[in-house]
Amino acid sequence: MSVHLRPEEIEAESFRLIEAEVGPHSWSPEEWQVVRRAIHTSADFEYSRNMFFSAAAVARGIEALRRGLGIVTDTNMALAGINRGKRERFGNSISCFVAEPQVARKAQAEGVTRSILAMRRGAADSANGIFVIGNAPTSLFELLRLVREEGVKPALIVGLPVGFVGAAESKESLLTLEDDHPEIPFITNRGRKGGSNVAAAVINALLIMAGEG
Numbered sequence: 001m002s003v004h005l006r007p008e009e010i011e012a013e014s015f016r017l018i019e020a021e022v023g024p025h026s027w028s029p030e031e032w033q034v035v036r037r038a039i040h041t042s043a044d045f046e047y048s049r050n051m052f053f054s055a056a057a058v059a060r061g062i063e064a065l066r067r068g069l070g071i072v073t074d075t076n077m078a079l080a081g082i083n084r085g086k087r088e089r090f091g092n093s094i095s096c097f098v099a100e101p102q103v104a105r106k107a108q109a110e111g112v113t114r115s116i117l118a119m120r121r122g123a124a125d126s127a128n129g130i131f132v133i134g135n136a137p138t139s140l141f142e143l144l145r146l147v148r149e150e151g152v153k154p155a156l157i158v159g160l161p162v163g164f165v166g167a168a169e170s171k172e173s174l175l176t177l178e179d180d181h182p183e184i185p186f187i188t189n190r191g192r193k194g195g196s197n198v199a200a201a202v203i204n205a206l207l208i209m210a211g212e213g
Contacts, residue, residue, distance in 0.1 A: 014040055022048045030058040034187065034205040041201035042193075050190045054178050057156070057185040061130070062210045064155035065090050069129030071203070072122030073196075074098060074115055074139040074161075078132050081200030086207040092130070097121045115139040120146065129155035134199030137166030144173055147181060157186040158202050160194035167192050 005013070018039050027035055031053050038047040068091035073079045079096045087094060097103050097118035107114045115136035122128050123146050131154050133139045140159045146152040159174045161167045171188045187202055 011040070018045075021045060027051075028058075030209065033209060034058060034202055037201045037205040038198050041197050042195070044193065046191075046193060047189060047198070050193075052175060052188050052190065054184075054186045055182065057187050058206065058209070060185040061156040061158075061187070061206045064130050065092060065203075065206055065210045067129075067155070068092055069155050070095065070125065070127045071130045071132060072096070072119070072128050073132045073134070073199075074118065075135045075196045078134045078196035078200045081197055081204075082132070083204050083207055086204070086211060089211060090207075093127065095122060095128070098136075113138045116142045119143050123152045123154075130158075130203070131156070132158045132199050132203055134158075134160050134194055134196035135162060137161045137163065137170035140170040140174060141166070144170075144177065147177070147184065154184055157184065157188075158199050159186060159188040160199040160202070162192065162194035164192060167194060 015036060018036055022045065025032065025048060035047055035051050038051065039045055070093040071082065073094065073096045076096050076099060079094055082094060098114050103114050103117045103121065107117045113136070115138045119139045119142045123143065131143055140161050143157065147154065157174065159171055161170055168191050171190060174186055174188050177184055177186060
């Protein structure tokens with residue numbers, strides 16, 4: 001590899017290598033853009049097999065971004081990973097409340113995780129519609145509770161929490177959302193893998209497609 005390759009050339013070559021290694025697949029062209037970027041970010045080819053998109057999730061996610069809906073993340077890492085310039089083109093605000101002192105105090109008083117309280121705060125603002133979860137299963141479980149018990153209606157859920165305690169289970173619960181709330185689009189994967197970097201990559205892929213239309 002030449003050290004003189006430009007960033008866009010490195011990315012193009014990375015995508016070429018990913019496509020060659022994955023080979024034939026059943027993803028739609030739009031879904032593949034998301035899956036390919038998840039692989040590019042993580043160097044993990046399992047995403048070519050375990051990603052899941054609810055009906056029309058990519059198209060509806062792009063629409064939500066173009067509408068300028070606010071983005072809520074469960075970590076500041078996910079927030080930092082979402083492309084600022086592309087996001088600001090559509091006026092999408094972005095927020096993460098998990099590190100706020102008042103969230104920490106209230107979580108301690110109530111005996112729950114900060115992730116739960118942070119998700120409640122983000123969902124309470126009607127200007128927010130896109131929820132990006134790449135770390136805490138409790139964030140995803142709480143968002144699903146808000147949907148099922150309190151009528152919260154996200155425009156898109158990206159649910160990719162990572163870990164050994166509750167991560168796979170929270171994503172399995174998200175998968176059942178297609179049965180009881182088919183109007184809410186989501187993108188997720190099966191199993192323990194995930195992460196803030198991959199969740200941010202999914203949004204970045206959608207932002208790129210949103211800018212191409």
